[in-house]
Amino acid sequence: MKSYLRKYIWLAIPLGIALIFFSTCNFKNPTDNLKLIVNFESVKTTVAVDFVNSKTGATIDDRTITLQVEGKDRAMAVDLTNEPASRFSVTEGLISFGIREGVTPTPDSPLELRLIVNAAGYLPTSLPVVIDSTGSHPFSVFMVLKSDPPEGVSTTSDNSGQAGNNGAVLGAIVVSTDPEPESGCAATVTIPQGTIVTDGSGNPLQGGLTVEVTYFNSQTESSLNSFPGGFSVNVSADPDGNPGEGVFITAGFIVVEITDANGRKASSFDPEITLTIEIAPGTINPETDLPVAAGDIIPVWSYDNATGEWQYEGPGVVTGPNANGNFQISYQTGHLSWWNLDWWWWWCSLGKRIVLQGKTDCDGCLWVNVKAVWGGWTSWRYICDDFIQFYYIVPKSLPVEITAFDRWGRRVGGPLRIEDLCDLTQPVMNINIQSTNTYRVFHITGTCPNKDRLDIRPSLPVWIREAGTSRWRYLGYVRNGVLEICNFEVPKRYEIKTFYRGRYYSALFDFYADYSVFVSGNYVTATASGNHVYYNVTLPDNLCNRL
Template sequence: MKFKLSTVTCSILCATTLVACGGTDDIIDAIIDKVLPPMPEETIVTADLNQGRVAIPLEFIDAKTGQIVQEKISLHAEDDIAQSNVYEDPTQQNSQNGYAYIYLTADAAKSASSNKPVKLRVIISADGYFTTSTDIIYTGHPISLQKISLVSKAAPPAGIAVALQKDVKTDTSGKLLKDIQLTAKTTDVASKGAAASFSLAANTILKDEKGQALIGDLKVSIGYFSPKTENIGAVFPGGLNPDQVKVFENNQWQLQQGYFVTAGLMAVDITDAQGRKAHLLSNGQGTMTIQTPAGLLNPETNLPVKDGDTIPVWSHSETTGLWQQELVGKFKQNAQGNFDVSYQVSHLSYWNLDWHYSRVCSPALPITFNKQFNTHQPLKIEVDIANIGVYNTFYVKNSNEFKGLSNAPQDRAITFKVKQNNTVVGQGYKAANSCNTVNINITGQLQTSREIPTQVYITAPKGFTKAELSILLDNISSLSSAEKTAILKLTHPSDPNAKFSINQNTLKKFMDLGVDVKEIALIQAVLSIKIQANGYFFGTDSFNNNHAAYVNDQGKMTLFALQQDFSFNAPKTITYNTVNWWTQQPETYSYQQYSASLHGYTKNAQGYYQSTYIPLKNAVTIKKTDTQATIIFEDISALQQIMKNIKK
């Protein structure tokens, strides 16, 4: 880890990391025994928590409400086509505040360019939501907050239907003890009652991707996603322009770029009480039928779908996020006037009716704006494909965050609409059979934002809870258990959450308890340190505006806001009511919400780098008259871990 330290800081560093180091003994020996040492001067330490890594900020929103998903989110990432390691393990990035980061490795980020972008796929899952995935493409330019829509099984948006089947079990071998018969039917006008159905006969054996049998009580659900779902690209796993799909051509499997035109998709979720998810079927096959609403345009004929038209059928891997073509289906009109495609399956996941086209702008369709901008709230950019509709949606605060559209259809006209608070403020257009640069013309008046230079520090708490003080004392190895117990009894006789301030008077009381002067000097050293840490800041202010900013190696960043006072609030307990998707009963949950956090990487006790999440524990108010601001993260665990990393 890179660092800059003065001689005095070196001495403090040795003290706080409890490692013998030249100079420390000289300082401590200079203190007269049993005389309280003077408090050392404030010492600034500069640390690099990123070391070249690039963070991709993610936000998880409910597809129906647009609100933050409050359930715990689990992340999994897959490498790019070269199968090189382009990301850090995201398993520590799991989130219950609706936000998380995925980090690109330093080597991958350094080599990224528009002609050679870094690509990875992130798979996102949460209890009560259908698993989805998104492709992330980094070209070396700043990347905007990635909004990822999740579909709730309890309350899906219009155009998506969900069906459940209760009282389904397997025996100890994974054998299904009763038939599964499910139909999910839409109720919105645009979808015309289109539906999807799934059936699976008793005695079929269910196994997960690792070949482990599902045992006991099962949760069985299916979801049907109509092609008439508004902004279908936002809820379509991987989006309608995934970076790669898998097709069988010329007697071999190949990966292809391109874009989908969907006629509907279906998800099948079967899990047991141990969390195993059904994927492999043996001793039987499932039957699926996906319907397409009457009147849907067939892009092969440019006419509405009719009896006998064909369409490729695809399956989606929830492990890799990759779509794979499985077979070619045939439309058959049903009694309701919609069109069925039926087929047999031996594995479960998303299944999808899609035409796929490989004529795309590669590596991306270039995008420019007629003027540069920075906004405090993201602008919404809708991508509308001719004869398809809204294909994708992006959110940007900075004109440099949207430099190109990957896998843009070359053969179709595309309209770009820029919206601010649902008002169109800009537009761009790409003609069919063209990959020329699109200039998006901002014509509306954007809300101007002010730039606020902000200094970020990490320090010890001004007031210690019992748990925080225990962390500090545990890192002073020369303190005996009896001394630690005596100190904690003095500082927190009853309320463990009370904030105890450590100053010269309280340190004198520690000495009265028998704490050695050298140990007092160690505590003083920790209290005097301010760390300027290179990292990533994320916060949600009192107006629910998001702030994502890079913090440089001097602990400096720039926030953008309107000309008004705003705050990052103190932590609070959030209690929310929801409906359990399976039992359909109301439930209440609580969690601790932090309004801001600092992110980076540090080494753990085993010597491996892991993500570091430092929450803001005290409210910060920035007034409209402030020309600069300071945000202090008081966190004893992070401070001591960073100092140890610097020493190593």
């Protein structure tokens, strides 16, 4: 056997069970009355990621998503068999990977990754991932479908522009989004006649030009969820010119994409073009605790799609109000990216711990939202413990509201208002999850058709959804083939799914009114007995041949 199998192996014998420890997996000629049971946990730290349409809340499973692992500790990324892997092709909206075995992240020495995400028809985005312990770490990535953006977002496309053979724009191009309904704000790009437009390789764009402009307001939850890279960031240079970490509080952001008839994407402009972002009246300037006013300074930042990092571009000066009552910032740029108006906010590395009173291990992970009371900042995270610990880059002196949801998206705690996450007092959030008589222990065994004396007990993340719904949610971590779950509604049908070595495995199970269970699935056979459900999963040949 390959060395990625664990060295602790059980031999089950019909007349009894003998527990034998081996230092190698090189077994030869086992006798017929022996069954080899392998507790398969090649890595002890995993990252489980699902990809979500920002408008509909549905898992994106209708196209291929590309996930690239970057960041300071990207070399630590492996697949679930502990083989190096940093690029993944996602076809069903879910993926899991591991952290190299032997690496033990801690709160004092966390691992820092950045997930770069691309999918056809969606705006590119990224997600910072901080791992501070072993175990399974679930995350969700929100993505914007350009043809159907969420609330708080306005987009427009214009194809009236033309460029000559040398890339020079033949006439001035001015493209504005419609006012976004929630804020009444818009964004505008202005390209002067004669501007030379080139792609990332220096090739000129030629012929017809398509200009797409998308504006995101700073208040609507679905808009803020779409912010690429998150609001706790590492930058190569802050407004004082120093590399470092900090918190963004946004006043709005935009993305501009320009392509020609040959599919070339604009990257650079000579001379510079002008971008204008409007700001809604009443938007709070966190530095003054007052609504924004003419003369206020908001730093301007640009985003690198390849690295997922933000770069400081200079101060933005607020002007206005305009005739429509909105304020605005205009600035010149010679390149394209996401553009963002963000106050650079201070932070602490260790923040508040909030006790989740009433949460049990059986309840699984909660889906927790933390958002600034005055807008401009939000964070979603899965919480699997009975407390929330804020650490790494925590916004200081920023009033927030915290709300907890169960695995089905139902509110079970909060909103709890906290004036300062860096205040180390320990408040309590009461968690109220309705208990049902649906405690079950799932036993999962992988088998190979040509190796009937070999059983694999896997360790890997699992997702769940109510049958017929569109959102997969993190259920938990199967360890050595066992997962305990509870509090399902009856009668109802559910689906579970996982991913391993290029294949997705799924199964249906029905909880009937009498709490009995029926199970079926692809690559899966199952039986149920009392509180125990037994899955037998047929493993792919490419894995079986390695055993």
